[in-house]
Amino acid sequence: MVDEAFIPKNLHHFAIILTILLGTGFLNICASIGGEYALGNLGGQIIKKLRIELFTHLQRQSLPFYQTYRVGDLVTRFSADMGSVERVVRIAFPFFLKEALSVLLGLILLFSIEWKLTLAMLAGSTLMFIGPRLLQGRAEAANILYKETQERFTNTIDEMVKGHKTIKSLHLQARFQERARKQVHELFSFGLKLQLTNSMMERLPLISLLILNGIMIGFGGYLIFHDMMTIGDFMAFFTLFLSVGQSGSNLAYIIPNLIDSSISFRRIQEIMDHQPSVSEVPHPLELPSSLPLIRMDDVTFGYSEESDQLRHVSLQIAAGSYVAFIGTSGSGKSTALQLLSRFYDPKQGSVSMDDYDIRTLSEASLRRQSTLVTQDTFLFNTTIRDNLLLDSGASEDEMIEAAKQANIHDVIASWPDGYDTQVHHEGGSLSGGERQRLSIARALLRKPNILLLDEVTSALDPATEADINQLVDRLRSEKTIVSVTHRLSSVKNADCIYVFHDGRIVDSGTHHELLHKSNLYRSLWDKQFGFNLSLDGLYATVDMDRLAKLPFFEGIAPPLLKNIAMLCTTETCKEGENVVSEGDEGNKFYIIVRGKFEIIKRTPDGGERRVAVLQDGDHFGEIALLHNVPRNATVRAIGPSVLLSVRQEAFHRLMAEHPQILQSLEQTLQKRIG
Numbered sequence: 237m238v239d240e241a242f243i244p245k246n247l248h249h250f251a252i253i254l255t256i257l258l259g260t261g262f263l264n265i266c267a268s269i270g271g272e273y274a275l276g277n278l279g280g281q282i283i284k285k286l287r288i289e290l291f292t293h294l295q296r297q298s299l300p301f302y303q304t305y306r307v308g309d310l311v312t313r314f315s316a317d318m319g320s321v322e323r324v325v326r327i328a329f330p331f332f333l334k335e336a337l338s339v340l341l342g343l344i345l346l347f348s349i350e351w352k353l354t355l356a357m358l359a360g361s362t363l364m365f366i367g368p369r370l371l372q373g374r375a376e377a378a379n380i381l382y383k384e385t386q387e388r389f390t391n392t393i394d395e396m397v398k399g400h401k402t403i404k405s406l407h408l409q410a411r412f413q414e415r416a417r418k419q420v421h422e423l424f425s426f427g428l429k430l431q432l433t434n435s436m437m438e439r440l441p442l443i444s445l446l447i448l449n450g451i452m453i454g455f456g457g458y459l460i461f462h463d464m465m466t467i468g469d470f471m472a473f474f475t476l477f478l479s480v481g482q483s484g485s486n487l488a489y490i491i492p493n494l495i496d497s498s499i500s501f502r503r504i505q506e507i508m509d510h511q512p513s514v515s516e517v518p519h520p521l522e523l524p525s526s527l528p529l530i531r532m533d534d535v536t537f538g539y540s541e542e543s544d545q546l547r548h549v550s551l552q553i554a555a556g557s558y559v560a561f562i563g564t565s566g567s568g569k570s571t572a573l574q575l576l577s578r579f580y581d582p583k584q585g586s587v588s589m590d591d592y593d594i595r596t597l598s599e600a601s602l603r604r605q606s607t608l609v610t611q612d613t614f615l616f617n618t619t620i621r622d623n624l625l626l627d628s629g630a631s632e633d634e635m636i637e638a639a640k641q642a643n644i645h646d647v648i649a650s651w652p653d654g655y656d657t658q659v660h661h662e663g664g665s666l667s668g669g670e671r672q673r674l675s676i677a678r679a680l681l682r683k684p685n686i687l688l689l690d691e692v693t694s695a696l697d698p699a700t701e702a703d704i705n706q707l708v709d710r711l712r713s714e715k716t717i718v719s720v721t722h723r724l725s726s727v728k729n730a731d732c733i734y735v736f737h738d739g740r741i742v743d744s745g746t747h748h749e750l751l752h753k754s755n756l757y758r759s760l761w762d763k764q765f766g767f768n769l770s771l772d773g774l775y776a777t778v779d780m781d782r783l784a785k786l787p788f789f790e791g792i793a794p795p796l797l798k799n800i801a802m803l804c805t806t807e808t809c810k811e812g813e814n815v816v817s818e819g820d821e822g823n824k825f826y827i828i829v830r831g832k833f834e835i836i837k838r839t840p841d842g843g844e845r846r847v848a849v850l851q852d853g854d855h856f857g858e859i860a861l862l863h864n865v866p867r868n869a870t871v872r873a874i875g876p877s878v879l880l881s882v883r884q885e886a887f888h889r890l891m892a893e894h895p896q897i898l899q900s901l902e903q904t905l906q907k908r909i910g
């Protein structure tokens with residue numbers, strides 16, 4: 237324009253150049269609108285595909301995966317990480333393409349105007365990328381640190397929301413507040429570090445651009461003074477270089493975004509690379525719809541490579557029979573049930589239904605045939621109706637029938653919205669017993685041939701437990717039922733009871749056979765007999781024969797034991813409640829009538845460690861009847877429980893009236909110490 241139109245004042249050339257400028261400008265506007273739509277659409281499609289693939293991949297994962305990754309770890313990948321990839325795919329990547337194209341075309345034009353100056357500029361422009369490159373490692377590390385902290389904070393929020401009842405009842409707000417405060421502080425400091433590194437990476441190219449401008453003006457001036465370049469060419473070069481330089485620094489500007497997104501992408505990829513440990517074979521078989529014979533042949537299984545929780549377990553469950561797995565806590569009963577459901581595969585041996593190894597069956601056919609009901613019931617945040625029906629295809633009448641069988645229909649009908657009642661907090665608004673009965677109704681609606689029950693009556697009151705036991709009795713002819721329980725009275729009628737101990741089956745037979753031949757079974761049975769509990773589960777008594785079996789009361793005459801039995805008062809406690817706390821002064825003795833308790837010891841670092849689990853018939857704190865000694869551990873209810881307790885003062889009054897009790901106790905203690 238300067239050399240061909242302005243200096244020679246050539247109107248014709250001026251008109252041509254102006255038309256070209258306006259025409260290309262218009263083309264530029266049209267192309268950018270079209271390009272933005274096309275790239276936006278492409279970016280959106282990529283993200284859509286990635287989200288669906290990640291979701292589907294998560295659903296394919298087996299149980300160990302969900303024990304490795306916590307909710308926050310996965311939610312962050314879907315939210316923050318996916319967001320960062322999305323920003324790059326939708327905005328930064330099109331921007332990168334546009335700017336890279338500008339640089340490329342600009343360089344071609346610059347070469348055509350003055351190649352020597354362009355070469356000089358090109359050599360200088362390496363400055364623009366050296367700085368960011370040097371900072372890249374630090375930026376990546378800061379980014380990873382920030383994302384991991386985000387993940388931990390999300391996990392804390394998840395735990396706080398899910399455990400809000402326990403946190404309140406144990407008054408742990410300060411502990412969570414402290415954890416959250418620490419993580420928020422880390423988010424602040426790591427975020428600041430990340431921001432500073434990123435802004436340094438963004439500033440460095442601008443500084444380099446400033447230096448480049450200086451070089452260009454200096455070298456350009458030199459060329460003009462030596463008649464090696466016209467003023468017009470210099471002005472064209474200068475204008476074009478400003479635009480190319482700006483595009484170049486824009487490219488450097490988006491590097492932090494690219495780093496952020498590449499780390500997010502790596503984190504998503506880490507999940508996508510995780511192969512499920514239990515997966516379908518390439519051409520799975522369909523299990524015929526009939527009551528199958530179930531077998532476990534020499535099964536050994538461990539949750540980790542280092543230890544085995546089941547060892548050489550072999551068992552056979554006849555079609556249509558009612559079988560129970562019983563044993564001490566931690567003996568492997570639930571693990572065996574999970575292997576029957578194929579939530580895990582054995583390390584050695586096999587689980588089969590009829591003659592099919594269940595590893596060869598399609599997951600759909602296995603799940604159609606067998607349903608597992610566990611004690612941790614999960615309800616979806618939708619209506620009770622949806623929670624019951626899910627994809628079972630059952631009718632309204634069938635749903636009501638199943639709810640009646642599970643003894644929950646009357647409760648639902650008494651709610652203002654009945655079956656349309658909305659479930660909140662994954663069922664947290666319902667009682668444990670209600671949740672459990674809903675999950676039983678849900679399982680019945682799916683009409684499985686095999687019903688696997690894992691401690692399903694542990695959260696129920698005695699009346700409901702009796703109803704569920706009757707239901708199981710009614711169902712036993714039409715289904716194969718396998719029930720894991722620690723409450724022996726509820727499986728007395730089972731066709732076969734397998735007794736687990738330390739990961740092995742040590743005995744099997746009917747209740748009567750086991751009473752005769754199995755010491756372990758007899759001792760478990762003896763521990764649980766002799767208690768009487770009202771149907772609402774609020775009032776309990778203990779027989780003196782049962783008290784006589786406690787080592788502590790050995791040798792005390794029956795009439796005195798009767799007096800001790802009368803001192804017992806019933807205590808009920810909710811899940812998560814501490815019955816005794818480590819360090820507190822002990823003044824009561826307890827016997828567990830129903831329920832499970834964990835014994836917890838404080839660790840030197842301020843944490844907690846579970847050292848044992850107590851259940852129906854176990855007792856603790858007997859020393860408190862005699863002396864005021866501090867409790868050496870905390871006893872916390874794992875589920876709703878009922879206990880009988882004897883207060884020290886009442887016991888002392890009894891001992892004052894009957895000094896023989898003290899004599900007997902001292903003799904017993906001497907014998908035990910001796």
Ligand SMILES: Nc1ncnc2c1ncn2[C@@H]1O[C@H](COP(=O)(O)OP(=O)(O)OP(=O)(O)O)[C@@H](O)[C@H]1O
Pocket residue numbers: 303539545563564565566567568569570571572720722736849
């Ligand atoms: N997901 C898991 N990862 C690692 N170890 C586990 C896991 N689940 C259970 N265990 C361990 O495996 C052993 C057997 O547990 P399992 O739940 O099968 O016992 P159980 O007989 O059903 O006991 P309980 O009556 O107390 O539930 C226990 O030592 C337990 O701590």
